[in-house]
Amino acid sequence: MKWLLVPLTFLVAGALVSAEQPTKRVAGQVSNAERLARGLPLRPPHRRSSALQPRSSNSAPITATKSCMLAAFNAADNSFYGFLQAEYGPQTPSDPGYLGTYGLFTGDSSSALGVSFTYTYDPSSSSTVVGGLQVRTTNAPGQSTYGYLGIADPVAFGGGPISASSPANYGFLTDVPHAANSPTTVTPNAFSTLMNLAMTTDLFSSPVESYVWSYDVSSGELAPSWTVAEGTTIPLQVGIQFGMNNVTATWQQFLGSSGSWTQLYFKCTQVEIE
Structure with missing residues (x-):
C-alpha cells in the first residue's frame, strides 16, 4: 500500500x-x-462607482372629471351656508328670475345646481391648484342656451370693468356660453338677456368669461378668477348681497363701498369620475 x-x-x-x-x-x-x-485606525468606507442612482419621483399627469354640487361656506367661520341653488335670484321678491344671476342657496341637495369639469393634475407638483377651468352646468335654468357657469361683468352699472386696480367693481355668477378669457367676449348670457328683457333696452351687453375657475385637488375648493385686458388673471372673492352672488377682487374694499355682505367660498361636494 x-x-x-x-x-x-x-x-x-x-x-x-x-x-x-x-x-x-x-x-x-x-x-x-x-x-x-x-491598533491602527480603520480606513473609511469606499463608495463604489456602480452604486445605484436615485430613482426619479416624477409621476405621470392625471386627467379626471369631477361631477358635483357647489357647497358654499362662510369665509368668516367656515360654517356651511348652503348649496348654490339651480335658480336665478330675483331683483325684488315680486320679480323672480329678473336678474339672471345666481344668489339663492338651499339646504336641499336635490335643488342644488349640478356642475362638472375636467382637469389635469401633476401629482409631482408642489401646487395642488389647477386653474383656467370651464365648469359645465347640468340643470341650470339656462341649460339649453348657455351650458357653463361663468362670470358676467355688469359694466353698465357696476362702476367699470373688473380689475385689480378697481376692486370696488364687481361681476355676477351667471350662465354663459363657451367664451374665451382674454380679451373678454361681449356675448349674450343669462344676466344680460334677462335684464334687457325686463328693461326693454339694450343697456346690458356684458363682457363674459367662462374659463374662470380653479380647483384645489387637496381641499376641493372651486374659486373664481377674471382675466383682465392685458392677459393677467386675478383671483376673485365671492360674496352674497341682496340675493346676488357678487365676485370682486378685494372683499374689504368692496365692503367699504357697498355696505354689508357675507363673504363665501365654494367646495365641490362629490367624488371623481375616472
Missing part, C-alpha cells in the same frame, strides 16, 4: 500551498482586519 502515499502527499502539499497564497491587494494597502490587529 506504499504507493498510495505519493498522491496523498502531493494532494496535501498542494492544499497547503494553495492555502498559503497571499490575498492580492494594492501595494501598501492594509486591510481593516490587519489595521484592527495592529
